[in-house]
Amino acid sequence: MNQHARLDERPIPFIDVAAQRRRLGAAIDQAIARVLAHCQFIQGPEVRALEAELAAFCGARHVIGCSSGTDALLLVLMAWQVGPGDAVICPAFTFHATAEMVALLGATPVLADVAAESFNLDAESLERAVATAKRLGLRPRAVIPVDLFGLPADHDAIAAVAAAHGMLVLDDAAQAFGATYRGRKLGTLATATATSFFPAKPLGCYGDGGAVFTDDDALAARVKSLRVHGESPNDKYDALRIGITGRLDSIQAAVLIEKLKVFPEEIVARNAIAARYAEGLADVTTVPRAGNESTSVWAQYTIRLEPGRRDGLAAKLKEQGIPTAVYYAKPLHRQEAYRGFPVADGGLPVSDMLAGEVISLPMHAYLERPVQDRIIDAVRRALAG
Ligand SMILES: Cc1ncc(COP(=O)(O)O)c(C=O)c1O
Numbered sequence: 001m002n003q004h005a006r007l008d009e010r011p012i013p014f015i016d017v018a019a020q021r022r023r024l025g026a027a028i029d030q031a032i033a034r035v036l037a038h039c040q041f042i043q044g045p046e047v048r049a050l051e052a053e054l055a056a057f058c059g060a061r062h063v064i065g066c067s068s069g070t071d072a073l074l075l076v077l078m079a080w081q082v083g084p085g086d087a088v089i090c091p092a093f094t095f096h097a098t099a100e101m102v103a104l105l106g107a108t109p110v111l112a113d114v115a116a117e118s119f120n121l122d123a124e125s126l127e128r129a130v131a132t133a134k135r136l137g138l139r140p141r142a143v144i145p146v147d148l149f150g151l152p153a154d155h156d157a158i159a160a161v162a163a164a165h166g167m168l169v170l171d172d173a174a175q176a177f178g179a180t181y182r183g184r185k186l187g188t189l190a191t192a193t194a195t196s197f198f199p200a201k202p203l204g205c206y207g208d209g210g211a212v213f214t215d216d217d218a219l220a221a222r223v224k225s226l227r228v229h230g231e232s233p234n235d236k237y238d239a240l241r242i243g244i245t246g247r248l249d250s251i252q253a254a255v256l257i258e259k260l261k262v263f264p265e266e267i268v269a270r271n272a273i274a275a276r277y278a279e280g281l282a283d284v285t286t287v288p289r290a291g292n293e294s295t296s297v298w299a300q301y302t303i304r305l306e307p308g309r310r311d312g313l314a315a316k317l318k319e320q321g322i323p324t325a326v327y328y329a330k331p332l333h334r335q336e337a338y339r340g341f342p343v344a345d346g347g348l349p350v351s352d353m354l355a356g357e358v359i360s361l362p363m364h365a366y367l368e369r370p371v372q373d374r375i376i377d378a379v380r381r382a383l384a385g
Contacts, residue, residue: 044250069196
């Protein structure tokens with residue numbers, strides 16, 4: 001085997017956090033050192049600076065940094081006083097944190113189906129889920145659309161159904177911050193938006209982190225209070241309500257400020273890679289497309305195969321050092337914790353179908369062209385075989 005062949009068989013990381021670290025390492029090390037020097041580890045100046053920069057980036061009036069994407073969802077639901085007797089409609093094909101906070105607060109997640117092309121909440125199934133909730137005697141309070149894999153949901157269609165039923169919309173943009181829908185950035189499309197800065201996300205920190213985005217002044221004030229034990233804005237030792245410890249820390253904010261500087265460039269790179277994947281694979285498999293006049297940040301590049309072909313493809317790619325992942329083999333209604341919750345009238349056939357078809361390929365902004373070619377070529381050969 002010659003040297004060239006050996007290089008061609010090097011294992012490829014699925015998401016290469018280290019490649020970005022090599023590019024930004026010194027700037028991030030200095031940003032962290034500044035926090036270590038001033039010692040304001042909690043709610044330090046970096047948190048306020050990051051919140052202002054994120055607001056400028058996406059156009060939201062308020063940004064509230066918090067401890068994770070899950071806590072961002074929780075804080076908004078707590079601020080809305082969602083609780084027992086309330087129904088919150090969630091797509092069944094998502095990461096389970098979307099519905100988890102609804103259930104934690106004693107409300108009922110009602111699971112709706114998704115559209116196969118976008119992987120995202122289907123407005124007709126949402127309408128049926130509202131009917132299901134009412135039939136069960138629940139108050140339909142809110143809907144949580146998810147922008148799965150970085151692809152924006154059909155926010156206008158979802159907002160129309162929500163408005164018709166007096167429901168609030170909490171966008172779970174954990175996988176999609178930076179994406180756009182009809183010319184607007186996520187963070188501005190719903191009553192409130194939650195995102196995650198988990199390290200593997202398109203904009204990730206070096207630990208856990210998240211943020212809430214909203215244009216609603218009263219909601220922002222409640223979320224700010226709730227993230228610090230329900231404190232009063234005038235006296236932190238006077239609790240106005242029951243809250244949590246839901247803050248983003250200064251070191252994570254410092255990391256994110258540095259990463260935000262290159263984020264627009266990284267989004268361009270991710271889109272270029274997605275375009276090359278689509279060009280190389282569209283004739284052998286179903287490739288994802290950002291519909292609804294939207295752009296994706298490609299948190300995942302998820303293709304669809306005929307049922308029964310996925311394991312074979314994953315095994316052949318693995319032999320060649322190419323990792324894959326399946327998001328999600330079990331939609332929520334197939335998971336033990338969510339089996340007892342209602343599903344929209346009409347069932348969840350698309351969620352079940354996608355669970356058997358989807359497989360995600362390596363995707364990150366630093367995936368070089370020869371590596372992209374190696375992946376495309378390997379997928380084509382595996383599917384031809
Ligand atoms: C769709 C979705 N919602 C919520 C979350 C929760 O985010 P975190 O891990 O920051 O709590 C995730 C994280 O993977 C997610 O993918």
